[in-house]
Structures are given as C-alpha cells and as structure tokens.
Amino acid sequence: MIEYDQLPTSVGGRIDWKTYFKSVAKLGDQFVVQKSMRSGIQRQAAENGYSAKSTAAGHGQICITVCELDSVSHLILESLGTLSEKHLIQIHKGCVQARILAPLF
Numbered sequence: 001m002i003e004y005d006q007l008p009t010s011v012g013g014r015i016d017w018k019t020y021f022k023s024v025a026k027l028g029d030q031f032v033v034q035k036s037m038r039s040g041i042q043r044q045a046a047e048n049g050y051s052a053k054s055t056a057a058g059h060g061q062i063c064i065t066v067c068e069l070d071s072v073s074h075l076i077l078e079s080l081g082t083l084s085e086k087h088l089i090q091i092h093k094g095c096v097q098a099r100i101l102a103p104l105f
Contacts, residue, residue, distance in 0.1 A: 002031040017041055021048035029066040032057045038064075045069075 008019045015033075021044050033041065038054050041064055045052035050066050057063040070078075080088065095101040 002029055004031065004033070007031065017044040018048075021045050021050055025050055025066050027066055027068060030063055032061050032063050035060050035062050038062055 004015075008016045008024060010016045015037075017040060025045075025048070027050075038052075042052045042054075045066065046069060049069050051069045053065045053067050054062040055065075080091075083091070092101060092104065096103050
C-alpha cells in the first residue's frame with residue numbers, strides 16, 4: 001500500500017497524477033484517496049496505459065489499484081463470456097453469414 005505522502009506532488013502540494021502514472025506507477029500499486037478524486041485518477045491512468053480500479057475504503061474514501069488497461073478486445077471477450085451457449089451460436093452463425101468467421105463444422 002502506497003502512502004499518500006509517497007505520491008509525487010505539484011508545486012501547490014496537490015498530487016501530480018500525470019507524473020505518477022508516467023514515471024512511478026507499477027501494476028498492483030494500491031493507495032487510498034478521497035472518492036472525489038476517482039475520475040481524475042482514472043482518466044490519467046488510461047491516458048498513460050493503465051487502468052485504475054476502485055473499491056470502497058471507508059467513509060468518503062476509495063482504494064485505487066493500478067491494473068493493466070483493458071483493451072477493447074479484452075472487454076468484448078469478457079462480455080461474450082457472460083452469454084449463453086445459444087446466444088454464442090447465434091452470434092457465430094451471423095458472423096459466418098457475414099463471412100467474418102469460418103464455419104466450425
């Protein structure tokens with residue numbers, strides 16, 4: 001767990017998330033911040049090739065975990081994994097008709 005005072009700060013004393021995600025961040029880093037900081041942190045993480053997952057950590061606070069940025073293909077595969085076999089077969093048939101995929105048999 002990274003302590004708040006270990007994060008890079010700007011001249012005004014605010015945390016410099018841009019510098020953190022460009023130079024310091026490592027996969028698996030965790031720190032607790034105010035809930036209001038979530039969107040800015042997540043934006044800076046995404047702009048620098050990371051994902052910032054958040055979980056509740058008490059009154060008005062969240063725990064941020066630095067993760068790999070989810071690619072579009074990863075998100076698509078993850079969502080396909082939630083479908084029933086029937087729906088997957090229907091999607092595959094549509095892709096075969098559109099000549100996107102080859103038939104399975």
